[in-house]
Amino acid sequence: MAKLITLFKLLPKKHQLLLSLLTLAIFVIIFIPTDNAVASKQTPESGVAVRYDVPLAFRTPDAPSAQNVADSGEPQESEKAAEAITDSIVEQTSDALETQVDKQADGMAELEHFEVKRGDTLAALFQRASLSAREVYDITQLPLAKKHLIKIMPGEEITIGKSADGGLKLLQYRIDAISTLIINHDNKGYREEVQTKDVENRQQFVSAEIHSNFWNAGVDAGLNPAQIMQLATIFGWDVDFALDIRNGDSFSLIYEQEFADGEFLRNGNILAAEFINQGERYTAVRYTDGNYYSADGRSMRKAFLRSPVDFKYVSSNFNPRRLHPVTGLVRPHRGVDYVAAIGTPIKSAGAGKVIKASYNQYNGNYVFIRHNATYTTKYLHLNKRKVKEGEYVKQGQIIGTLGKTGRVTGAHLHYEFIVNGVHRNPRTVDLPKAEPIAKQERSAFDALSKSLMAALNHQKQVRIAMQK
Ligand SMILES: [Zn+2]
Structure with a gap:
């Protein structure tokens, strides 16, 4: 494979392009499914x-009325949309080819693409493109060209079209996904513009x-x-x-x-x-x-996040009858345990003041946060504490990392949610209504x-x- 790639790189640009197109065409034929296959894809039996x-x-940017929405779609619409996408891809390819053909018919030699290489300068690239010193000078005097071509990066491309006698006719440079710098040159001189797609x-x-x-x-x-x-x-x-x-x-x-x-x-x-x-x-x-x-x-x-741990860190899902990590028994428990890897960031569920940030043999490293006269949250068995007593924290602020300090057998966060001194289930407790x-x-x-x-x-x- 590596040999093939090296061989490919040795080929002239034109041949590389042809080979690439051919390969693409073969892939399209092999992998684009028939209409039937599309239809079956759109209606998976699993329903997922x-x-x-x-x-x-x-x-439409203006939101449609409910009536319009109800009238607008048939089940087949989405299939049509999928087909439209496939069509537009095909169209783009043929458009690109047509453009080239047009240019050739216009008395212009084929468009050539010059890739900016690592350590390349604009001068070096123009030299590869065989532009005359005069042409290079003229281009660098154009305001838009000056502004954009100075920022070329390795991997980008400048496209150049020449007349039959080898003079520069067209220079194109794609500034970003929506803007392209276009410089035209004819006997009237240079015209430059930045074309922007909608x-x-x-x-x-x-x-x-x-x-x-x-x-x-x-x-x-x-x-x-x-x-x-x-x-x-x-x-x-x-x-x-x-x-x-x-x-x-x-x-x-x-x-x-x-x-x-x-x-x-x-x-x-x-x-x-x-x-x-x-x-x-x-x-x-x-x-x-x-x-x-x-x-x-x-x-x-709302005033409180339901969970002080991002779900992406918590390994076990669908386990309502969670075993207590210490005793291995399911039992009433004054908090919620989140089992995750040591070092998982722990967030404050709400804004408040750190009233305890300490260590003891049962809790390990722990942090208590008082949110107001009614609400307090507690975070136990931390690997590291990231806040100090007396500090004010924002909602979502990282206050420590998950650990297995204190009386535990495995790494987890023990989280308690206290309302007026009573332990409540943070996942079901009614929270203050939001504005x-x-x-x-x-x-x-x-x-x-x-x-x-x-x-x-x-x-x-x-x-x-x-x-x-
Ligand atoms: Zn616990």
Whole structure:
């Protein structure tokens, strides 16, 4: 294989391109499934992790009314969308080829691509491109060229087209995913411009049922790690993602994706989401202030996080009858144990003052935080303490790391939640109601929330229909 690659690199650029195209074509033929295969992919029997494009009707920046949403989609829409994606990929390839052909017909020799190499200078690259000293001078006098070409990086490419007599006619440089510098040269002189593609926001729908754990369900649904964490953060005030996720829980979301000329740029924000945890339904809508509110307009942010440990560190899921790490027995327990690796960061569940940060033979390293006259939280068996007595901490601040100090047999965090001096279950205790959305934002929020939740529900129905 290594030999092949070396051989490939020795070939002229033109041959490399041809070979690459040929290889691509073979891959496309082998791996792009037929229509039937696409259809079966869209309706998995397991019902897990279906992901598809939201029909065009949802892509308008102004949220559609609930009625529009209900009318817009048939189950086949998503299949069409999938086909459209495949089509657009094919189209792009042929477009690129056409452009080249056009240029040739225009009396221009073939476009040549020059890759910026490590340690390369613009002068060296222009020399490889056989530009004359005069042409190099002229280009470097152009304001846009001066501004952008000075920043070329290894791996980037400058495309050059010449006339039949070898004079420079065209120079193209892709500044980033949406901007390209284009310099044209003819007998009237040089013209330069930066062409910018329009960025289009599309809405993507994802829905999944959880069977092994939340993370896997997210990955299977096509979410990236940042999106999975964002989803957990949005609902982290209501749901303990470390311990409370159960087989059959599910989530659905609509998030933004940015495209330029059909080319995917990046994932954007989660716009709306629903999480069903042990039969309880939680909703979230992103408002224009960048904050998340429940569909009925209550802030998602609360005085306490449900869990002081990020779920991604906690190894065991679906284990409601947790064994106590000391005795090996299931028994009533004044706190909650989170079993995870030593060194796992532990967060303060809420803002407050550290009233104890110390060590004893039972608790090991421990931290107590007083949030107000009513609430206190306790964190035991820490490997390291990261706060001192008397210190004020913010919600989510790392106060220590998980350990196995004190009277324990294995590494875990023992977490206690005390309300007016009484131990309560932090995962089920009623927490102070969060602030609702500001009065003057109410009607705008309600309209947005209504349309996004309608879109979400509609997409769920489409999905269910597809599985029948
Ligand atoms: Zn414990």
